[in-house]
Amino acid sequence: MPDTILVVVEQREGKLNRVSWETITAGQSLAAATGWTLEAAIVGANAASMGAEVATKKLAKVYAVQSPKLEPYTADAFAAGLKQFLASKQPKLVLMPHTYQVRDFVPKLATSMGRTVISDCIGFRHENGKLVFTRQMFQGKLAADVSFACDAPWFATFQNGAFRGDKAEDGATAAHVETVALEIADNVIRNKPQEVFKEAKQAVDLTQAEIIVAVGRGIKEQKNIEIAKQLADALGGDLAASRPICDSGWLPMDRQIGSSGQTVAPKLYLALGISGAIQHIVGMKGSRTIVAVNKDAEAPIFEIADYAVVGNLFDIVPPLTEEVKKAKAGG
Amino acid sequence: MKILVCMKQVPQKDAPLKLNESGTWIREDVSYEVNEPDAYALEEALRQREKHKGEVVVITSGPARAQQVLREALAKGADRAIHLEDDKFVGLDAFNTAKAFAAAIKDEQFDLIFTGLQSDDYGYAQTGVILAELLGWPHATIIMQIEKTDTGIRVKRELEAGYFQYVDMPTPAVLTIQSGINKLRYATLIGIKQAKNKPLKKVSLADVQSAIGENLQKIEKLYVPQKTKKTERIEGPPAEVAKKLVDKMRNELRVL
Ligand SMILES: Cc1cc2nc3c(=O)[nH]c(=O)nc-3n(C[C@H](O)[C@H](O)[C@H](O)COP(=O)(O)OP(=O)(O)OC[C@H]3O[C@@H](n4cnc5c(N)ncnc54)[C@H](O)[C@@H]3O)c2cc1C
Numbered sequence: 085m086p087d088t089i090l091v092v093v094e095q096r097e098g099k100l101n102r103v104s105w106e107t108i109t110a111g112q113s114l115a116a117a118t119g120w121t122l123e124a125a126i127v128g129a130n131a132a133s134m135g136a137e138v139a140t141k142k143l144a145k146v147y148a149v150q151s152p153k154l155e156p157y158t159a160d161a162f163a164a165g166l167k168q169f170l171a172s173k174q175p176k177l178v179l180m181p182h183t184y185q186v187r188d189f190v191p192k193l194a195t196s197m198g199r200t201v202i203s204d205c206i207g208f209r210h211e212n213g214k215l216v217f218t219r220q221m222f223q224g225k226l227a228a229d230v231s232f233a234c235d236a237p238w239f240a241t242f243q244n245g246a247f248r249g250d251k252a253e254d255g256a257t258a259a260h261v262e263t264v265a266l267e268i269a270d271n272v273i274r275n276k277p278q279e280v281f282k283e284a285k286q287a288v289d290l291t292q293a294e295i296i297v298a299v300g301r302g303i304k305e306q307k308n309i310e311i312a313k314q315l316a317d318a319l320g321g322d323l324a325a326s327r328p329i330c331d332s333g334w335l336p337m338d339r340q341i342g343s344s345g346q347t348v349a350p351k352l353y354l355a356l357g358i359s360g361a362i363q364h365i366v367g368m369k370g371s372r373t374i375v376a377v378n379k380d381a382e383a384p385i386f387e388i389a390d391y392a393v394v395g396n397l398f399d400i401v402p403p404l405t406e407e408v409k410k411a412k413a414g415g
Numbered sequence: 416m417k418i419l420v421c422m423k424q425v426p427q428k429d430a431p432l433k434l435n436e437s438g439t440w441i442r443e444d445v446s447y448e449v450n451e452p453d454a455y456a457l458e459e460a461l462r463q464r465e466k467h468k469g470e471v472v473v474i475t476s477g478p479a480r481a482q483q484v485l486r487e488a489l490a491k492g493a494d495r496a497i498h499l500e501d502d503k504f505v506g507l508d509a510f511n512t513a514k515a516f517a518a519a520i521k522d523e524q525f526d527l528i529f530t531g532l533q534s535d536d537y538g539y540a541q542t543g544v545i546l547a548e549l550l551g552w553p554h555a556t557i558i559m560q561i562e563k564t565d566t567g568i569r570v571k572r573e574l575e576a577g578y579f580q581y582v583d584m585p586t587p588a589v590l591t592i593q594s595g596i597n598k599l600r601y602a603t604l605i606g607i608k609q610a611k612n613k614p615l616k617k618v619s620l621a622d623v624q625s626a627i628g629e630n631l632q633k634i635e636k637l638y639v640p641q642k643t644k645k646t647e648r649i650e651g652p653p654a655e656v657a658k659k660l661v662d663k664m665r666n667e668l669r670v671l
């Protein structure tokens with residue numbers, strides 16, 4: 085039997101998480117490089133209801149792995165259920181998106197099987213029969229090629245945006261969907277999750293903003309935020325921030341940009357003293373133009389910036405504000 | 416409540432990193448600081464102890480330099496510390512780090528173990544969850560609030576895109592703590608003085624060697640990532656940079 089790659093897609097309440105398509109693209113690319121067979125699994129109480137949707141992609145087979153115990157999501161049920169399923173299928177490589185849910189259960193699953201997860205990968209290479217996965221380290225300042233040093237099954241998770249979901253290839257015909265019923269014992273699940281909710285409606289909506297001036301920890305002190313505010317005001321834009329600024333209470337939470345804040349796509353995003361951690365970037369990479377001011381020429385924010393100013397924001401921002409005011413006044 | 420807090424020493428956020436000769440790790444001659452979410456985890460443990468009594472123990476694994484993290488934690492109010500001290504601990508994968516911790520605390524009875532949700536250097540986002548599995552305990556990740564209940568604890572999990580969820584769970588348990596769960600305190604002078612007399616236990620690699628094995632994953636190569644996007648550098652003295660940027664905004668981006 086050829087080796088198989090199994091992509092475990094993510095769903096919540098019967099809706100596929102779109103990042104799943106990215107993982108399928110990654111799987112198709114890995115299958116092409118290795119010659120291994122590609123299959124997918126949907127896990128949940130009503131996994132089969134999403135079978136047809138997933139089966140349109142170029143996959144050898146789709147499993148709908150089901151048990152009433154999988155709803156609501158718990159790490160206990162997912163790890164126990166998937167362990168059972170993987171033991172019966174014995175894939176070589178198991179791929180998942182690096183979502184909050186996957187982070188919650190996949191280290192447990194792998195550990196329960198005596199295996200490891202190469203987490204948050206941004207790519208892979210297959211050279212001379214050896215498979216290495218690329219992941220960011222040191223908050224994106226360095227990258228590493230990482231290989232497995234244990235037996236299969238191997239687990240790898242892919243970072244949001246690492247592959248393009250719209251590049252997932254359709255199959256010539258629909259893949260066969262097989263429903264697998266799991267037996268998960270009652271005493272396995274220890275946590276009792278309550279309803280998922282959103283905090284009271286946000287006072288600030290940055291999603292429609294055309295110009296955003298965002299500050300990061302490079303601003304150093306709360307009082308310095310004024311400097312950025314003046315620039316934002318001069319530009320007629322909105323003030324936003326990276327997470328640590330909001331964690332410190334220097335700006336309210338509803339001005340936070342990133343995976344745990346707002347996702348924005350303004351015409352102009354000015355990043356002042358922001359390093360460019362992936363959790364920040366996912367919230368602003370759709371901006372039409374990104375200008376970054378950072379004193380560190382190696383800061384990862386420059387990877388995605390259109391215009392890079394390597395320098396001290398305290399030197400750059402005040403004259404920039406003046407210049408903007410002049411321009412607006414018709415100078 | 417008896418709480419263990421795992422605290423890691425990582426290179427300072429601004430530290431310029433250089434690769435070692437073999438390109439498998441960084442040159443260690445940089446400044447270090449405590450991994451950010453771990454500082455929040457300690458703060459949360461101290462607050463829980465203030466409410467419910469008990470003990471806060473901090474643990475780290477790493478070279479002699481990592482002791483600094485424990486000293487700071489003791490100064491902020493932790494009761495005692497455990498240092499798994501050896502240069503080799505730096506190279507362990509998350510599985511082995513968790514195994515070393517499990518071995519080092521096997522004679523202790525904690526109600527809760529806190530880790531940060533992710534380390535700034537490796538960024539595995541795994542050590543806490545693995546530790547829970549090794550101990551046979553339940554866990555919850557990315558925690559923004561913890562309350563004691565009659566049957567255990569109720570925690571608030573952060574989910575993606577501004578969503579949250581409360582989870583009721585029994586103890587003992589492992590929680591991975593998110594930055595921003597609380598407001599950090601500073602060490603007081605008195606705290607710093609008292610810290611000198613607090614117990615700091617050393618555990619050697621030999622003490623836990625039998626519990627750990629070969630790494631299950633291996634860093635083949637570490638390197639500076641290649642740039643993919645075309646970025647235009649705006650250079651010159653600040654006033655000139657400002658002029659150039661405004662010119663771009665007006666004539667190319669048309670936002671002015
Ligand atoms: C699950 C999870 C969710 C997260 N969600 C988010 C999120 O939604 N949003 C978010 O932003 N982060 C989020 N984070 C945190 C994220 O990983 C980073 O820690 C954070 O984005 C870093 O913020 P920063 O760039 O402001 O700070 P740092 O990383 O400390 O960077 C500061 C930068 O300022 C530069 N600098 C310093 N002084 C100056 C100066 N005088 N002039 C110019 N530049 C200067 C430095 O060179 C450095 O690059 C999340 C993390 C996790 C694990």
Ligand SMILES: Nc1ncnc2c1ncn2[C@@H]1O[C@H](COP(=O)(O)O)[C@@H](O)[C@H]1O
Nearest residue numbers: 421422476530531533534539540541542
């Ligand atoms: N060497 C270490 N010493 C102390 N704590 C650690 C160590 N490695 C990992 N941790 C803890 O595990 C968390 C997650 O780390 P990681 O799995 O590497 O992302 C960190 O925030 C720490 O709380």
